[in-house]
Amino acid sequence: MGRPKTFDEDAVLDRAIEQFWTTGYHAVSVRDLETGTGVLKGSLYAAFGDKRALFLASLRRYADQSAVQIRELLSHGANPRAGLEHYLRVRGKGCTGPGRTRGCLLANTAAEVAPHDPEVRAVVGQSFAKLAAALEPAIVEAQEQGLLSRRHDAHELAAHLVVLVQGMSVVGKTEPDSALVRSSLRFALSLLENDAPEKSR
Amino acid sequence: MGRPKTFDEDAVLDRAIEQFWTTGYHAVSVRDLETGTGVLKGSLYAAFGDKRALFLASLRRYADQSAVQIRELLSHGANPRAGLEHYLRVRGKGCTGPGRTRGCLLANTAAEVAPHDPEVRAVVGQSFAKLAAALEPAIVEAQEQGLLSRRHDAHELAAHLVVLVQGMSVVGKTEPDSALVRSSLRFALSLLENDAPEKSR
């Protein structure tokens, strides 16, 4: 059987996620990852391949985790509309405030790495698409239940919210507590208000 | 007095902007800048200081240029509402399509560098704030002229559009022609319609 592993790969990935998230791909060195994960580089290379492969594994794990979180957030509250609102609020709070200037790893990666690495690009792009695909049915349901105005096309609104959330995470990186993020969040929440309902059927 | 400079600093900055824009700060080496600008490193160091200072100068120039462009785009068309629409369309087209996956230098920098460099952060943050400050009066005027619904708060809408545009430039980096960007753009345009917007698609 040989000598047993002294670390859990997923736990290492969680640590690596933290580093890539707060510092970025290029700015994190393998030495940094060594100290950050507590695993010496030889073992990192044996377990994951190289720096890029470790990053890809971290990114995929982060994407999976965030996909799960989306479902949780959307199912919060009494109805689909409350879930949407909750999702937006959490995402908004997540990128304002002290220590919250690292944004979202997917957005950071889209900006820094995606154009130069097809595999990375695919992971990030699919994540964004999945997010939109998760938001859209919630919007449709909310509209069907008369909780959300039908003024807006559900598909477009879903895409809009995806783009908006990524924008918040980017703009939020320029200030510990960004007024722009807060205002845009308030605006987005106002979009979800059922202010001009036609006769519900 | 002395040997004359063989290059124009602003022209060099324009070249440097291109490189930082398409490749990112950390991924561009001083050697790359040497070949990209056509100026040997010794002269670059003499003229600008070091890599970070050159980046900062490029970033400030980019920010200035984009502030000018905003005013131009907003004044396009017959009225403030047409200017806003034009601005959104141009920004949307600018980050979809082949060869358009480099987004916006300000957004890229917000994601990659801003959290780790206060001076950079200030430049980017102020740029975003200026953009919002340029959009808001256009929105107010459009509302006063009855061209744009008063349903939305002008200040919040301005912030919303800033964040949205940054989001488009980030999401657009994951695909040459992003359906998400196109949809969110269509949605944003529908927000600018005066009364009950039709459900396009």
Next chain:
DNA sequence: TCGTTATTTGAACGAGCGTCCAAGAACGCG
């Protein structure tokens, strides 16, 4: 107990990084 096998360890490697600087080259002026 010993041999097998898988993992850990950290020294070592070449390449490339950002930066510096001494020498040469091109001007204006006396």
Next chain:
DNA sequence: CGCGTTCTTGGACGCTCGTTCAAATAACGA
């Protein structure tokens, strides 16, 4: 024509990068 001044040129420096690998280590079955 020198002379002073400024900019250019490209080699060199020290360092850190990502990566490799042989030796040391630890668990297993026999």
